[in-house]
Each structure stands twice: as C-alpha cells, then as structure tokens.
Amino acid sequence: MSLSWSSTALPRTAVVGGSLAVVAALALSACGAAPDTASTTADGKNAATATSAADFGGMDRLVAAAKKEGTLHAIALPRDWANYGALIDGFQKKYGIKIQVESPDGSSQDEINAVTSRKGQDRAPDVLDLGSSFAVSAAQQGLLAPYEVQSYDDIPAGQKDAQARWYNDYGGYISIGCDAKRVKVCPTTFADLLKPQYKGQVALNGNPTQSGSAFGGVYAAALASGGSFDDIQPGLDFFAKLKKNGNYTPVESTPATVEKGETPISIDWDYLNAGYADEFKSKGVDWKVAVPSDGKFAQYYSQAVNKDAPHPAAARLWQEYLYSTEGQNLWLKGYARPALMTAMEKAGTLDKTAAAKLPQVSGTPSFPTEAQQSKAKTVLAQGWGKAVSG
Numbered sequence: 001m002s003l004s005w006s007s008t009a010l011p012r013t014a015v016v017g018g019s020l021a022v023v024a025a026l027a028l029s030a031c032g033a034a035p036d037t038a039s040t041t042a043d044g045k046n047a048a049t050a051t052s053a054a055d056f057g058g059m060d061r062l063v064a065a066a067k068k069e070g071t072l073h074a075i076a077l078p079r080d081w082a083n084y085g086a087l088i089d090g091f092q093k094k095y096g097i098k099i100q101v102e103s104p105d106g107s108s109q110d111e112i113n114a115v116t117s118r119k120g121q122d123r124a125p126d127v128l129d130l131g132s133s134f135a136v137s138a139a140q141q142g143l144l145a146p147y148e149v150q151s152y153d154d155i156p157a158g159q160k161d162a163q164a165r166w167y168n169d170y171g172g173y174i175s176i177g178c179d180a181k182r183v184k185v186c187p188t189t190f191a192d193l194l195k196p197q198y199k200g201q202v203a204l205n206g207n208p209t210q211s212g213s214a215f216g217g218v219y220a221a222a223l224a225s226g227g228s229f230d231d232i233q234p235g236l237d238f239f240a241k242l243k244k245n246g247n248y249t250p251v252e253s254t255p256a257t258v259e260k261g262e263t264p265i266s267i268d269w270d271y272l273n274a275g276y277a278d279e280f281k282s283k284g285v286d287w288k289v290a291v292p293s294d295g296k297f298a299q300y301y302s303q304a305v306n307k308d309a310p311h312p313a314a315a316r317l318w319q320e321y322l323y324s325t326e327g328q329n330l331w332l333k334g335y336a337r338p339a340l341m342t343a344m345e346k347a348g349t350l351d352k353t354a355a356a357k358l359p360q361v362s363g364t365p366s367f368p369t370e371a372q373q374s375k376a377k378t379v380l381a382q383g384w385g386k387a388v389s390g
Contacts, residue, residue: 039065039313047313051164052148053320056313059150062320063095065313072099072314075114075125076106080255080279082170082271083334090330091321097314105254108134109210115143115306126315128304131212133373135166135302145305147316149323154343158367159300169322170271170336171300173291173361174220177253177273179264180286187265188290190224190238199246203253203263205272209380214252216299217267218384219368219376224295229368232376233383240387248388259283270359271335291361298365300339325349335359 039047043057047065050056056065066072072091079085088099103110108131115138118124130138138144144165152164160167176193178186183201187193193202208214222228222235242248251257253266258276266273270291277287303322309315321327328338332354344350368376 039069039311047316048145048309050312050316051146052152053150053316056316059320062313062317066097066311066317067095069311069314070097071311072097072318073102073124073126073310074099074318075102075111075128076104076108077101077129078104078255080275081334082172082269082275082336083330086330086333087322087327090326091318094321095317097317099318107206107210108212112138112141112143115308116141119308122310124306124308124310126306126309126311127318128306129169130166130302130304131215132168132300132302133215133370133377134212135161135304136370136373137377138304139163139165143307145307145309145312145315147305147319149319151323151340151343155323155339156342159339166302166304168300168339169303170331170334170338171298172269172271172336173359173365174216174267174295174297174299175270175273175289175291175359177258177266177268177276178288178290179258179261180288181284182261182264186288186290189292190221190295193247193265193267194241194245196245196247198265200249201263201265202242202247203249203251203257203266205253205266205268207252207384209377209384212299212301213269213272215377215380216269216297218380219299220267220292220295220297222295223297224292229366229372230375232379236379236383236387239384243388250388255279258287259285261285269336270361271337274335274357274359289359291359296361296363296365298367329354332358 045056047056053059053062056062077084092099111125111128111130112134114125139161146164148164155167176187180186204214204217206214208218218235219232221238222232225234225238227234239248251262253263253268257263258266259280270289273289277289280287303319305315305319328340328344329351331338332351335358
C-alpha cells in the first residue's frame with residue numbers, strides 16, 4: 001500500500017495556466033473588500049489584496065493583523081469531520097482568534113451561496129472548504145482570492161489552481177461504513193449493496209448535486225458499474241436500481257444517524273467512516289469500514305479565501321495554519337491524507353503513527369479532470385432527482 005499520493009498520478013487540474021499576475025492583484029483591489037484599518041499595515045499594505053505572507057510584509061505582520069481582527073468566519077466545518085475540532089481548537093489556542101462556525105453540517109454549495117448572498121456583509125464567510133469540483137466553480141465565478149501559503153510550492157502541481165485561488169488540503173477514498181451489530185454481513189463492494197438483505201439501509205452523506213462526499217459516492221458507483229470519469233451515468237443508474245429494489249434510504253447519513261442506527265450502511269469518505277468507528281466504539285457501535293475494490297474513487301477537498309472576506313488577515317493566517325506541519329498532521333490524525341504528505345515524508349515531519357492507521361488501500365489513485373467533473377455535475381443536476389424519486 002502506498003501511503004502517499006504522488007503528483008504524477010494527479011491529472012485532475014488542467015486549469016488556466018500562468019503564474020500569479022499583477023493584474024489579478026489589481027483586479028482584486030478594485031473589486032474586493034473595502035480596506036479595513038485592522039488589516040492594513042502602517043506602510044499601507046492591505047491583507048485583502050495580499051497574495052502571500054511575504055507580500056504583506058511577513059508572517060509576523062500577518063499574525064498581528066489577524067489578531068487585531070480577532071475573528072474568523074467559517075461555514076460547514078463539522079468538528080468530527082477529518083479532525084476539524086482539533087484544527088479549530090489548535091488555531092484558536094495558538095493565535096487567540098475566535099473561529100465562528102456557521103451551519104457545521106452545510107454543503108459545499110451552501111458555502112458558495114453564503115459568499116454570493118452576503119457579499120460586502122460582515123456575516124460573510126472568510127474561508128471555504130469545498131469539494132474540488134465546487135472549488136473550480138467558485139474560482140470560475142470570481143469568488144476567490146489568490147493567495148499562496150508558505151508551503152505552496154510543496155503542494156503537488158496537480159492539486160492546486162495555477163492562480164492560487166484554491167488548493168487541495170486533505171482527501172480520502174469513498175468507502176462503505178457498516179454497523180456490524182445491526183447488519184449480519186457487512187457489504188464490502190458496490191455489487192454487494194444491491195443484495196436484497198440491505199433493504200432500506202444504504203445511505204449517502206448528502207445530496208450529490210450539493211455535497212462533495214455524495215458526489216464522490218455516485219462517481220465511485222459509476223466506476224463500479226462500467227462507467228468512467230467521462231461517464232457518471234452508470235452511477236445514477238446504480239442508485240436508481242438501489243432505489244427501485246428498496247435498499248436506498250433518503251435519510252442523509254450524519255454522526256447522529258449513524259449513532260442511532262438510522263443509516264446502518266453509509267457510503268462516505270474513508271476518513272469520516274474511520275472516525276465514526278473510533279467515535280462510537282464507546283457507545284457500543286461496531287462500525288466497520290471497507291474501501292470497495294470495484295469502485296475505487298479518491299478525492300481531495302480544497303481550501304480557499306473569500307475574495308471579499310470580512311477578516312482578510314485571519315482568513316490568510318488560517319490557510320497558513322492548515323498547511324503548516326501541525327495542521328497537516330492533524331488532518332492525518334483524523335484519518336485524512338494531507339496534500340503535503342509526500343513532502344512531509346521526505347522532510348521527516350510526517351506523523352508516522354497516524355499514517356500507519358489509515359484505511360488500507362492498494363494501487364495509486366487517479367482523478368477526474370476539471371472538465372470531467374464539470375460534465376459529471378451537469379449530468380447529476382439533470383438526472384439525480386429522477387433517479388431516486390418516488
């Protein structure tokens with residue numbers, strides 16, 4: 001098993017080429033958030049237009065400006081998702097900046113909607129954690145600020161936008177989680193899920209037209225059913241079959257539904273399912289996790305800064321924290337594979353104990369390109385409702 005993912009195996013970003021341009025910075029200052037005195041240095045540098053810590057005058061200045069702002073607005077960050085609780089607590093403790101998380105169980109689309117509907121308001125989210133296809137959409141809509149974290153060069157080329165508007169942070173594989181005390185024989189493949197003994201038990205984590213994890217679930221089902229990155233339709237057909245034979249439940253899986261036994265089988269990221277296994281062991285839930293051999297689909301989530309962030313310095317400092325050794329190892333402790341894993345292995349800074357606990361997967365993952373993801377999203381938008389209706 002390979003614990004790290006090499007950049008050569010990541011054909012997923014054929015983004016618009018070119019380096020960070022002065023034009024981008026000028027455009028940002030023209031249409032971005034109004035300068036905030038708390039985020040402006042004595043020599044007139046504004047955090048809202050800073051494209052790196054160096055551009056703002058260094059990390060010390062960025063930290064000082066962020067502390068002056070004192071708050072970071074985030075959305076859709078559940079504490080039990082990939083160890084976000086520890087990341088939030090770690091940042092708050094380190095910098096004394098309060099993180100306010102709204103709608104922790106929200107979807108990637110909810111995050112984008114909040115950015116567009118609250119433009120210019122103090123209530124707007126400062127930072128975004130998006131399924132990769134949603135990050136691409138947000139960049140295309142001109143919602144994201146270009147910003148290079150200090151470790152930007154160590155993020156594999158295939159996992160970042162050429163203009164630094166978004167970059168991958170943590171990822172995993174679609175897996176099948178199963179409550180072994182409620183399900184006699186746990187399914188380990190997508191083919192298994194069609195068996196009659198799983199009536200009303202198979203759930204997704206959200207709606208695939210809005211949720212990155214559910215989108216991944218349908219893509220994995222497509223790969224297991226003769227589809228490809230270019231053809232997600234077999235995934236829709238799979239869930240239509242699952243619905244028709246009574247196995248699919250419209251209840252969206254969450255930690256609460258898992259604990260209560262309402263979603264005894266959940267198609268979700270391996271780091272979430274592995275986290276549930278840990279979290280609910282003390283409550284008598286025997287949660288098993290399998291990465292299906294017939295539908296191996298891996299994906300990362302991406303980080304981004306809202307172009308009109310009400311707390312622009314804190315937003316950029318949060319990114320720096322997430323891509324620090326401390327932040328990356330905290331993802332790893334949450335069973336997620338961090339974007340800097342390969343670089344940290346080489347540097348000897350990776351938490352080897354946490355890495356050894358990752359769900360076992362063989363082979364090297366491949367990823368859909370932006371064009372393939374966009375096409376898949378269109379197919380889902382048009383066909384998902386019909387596939388599972390009735």
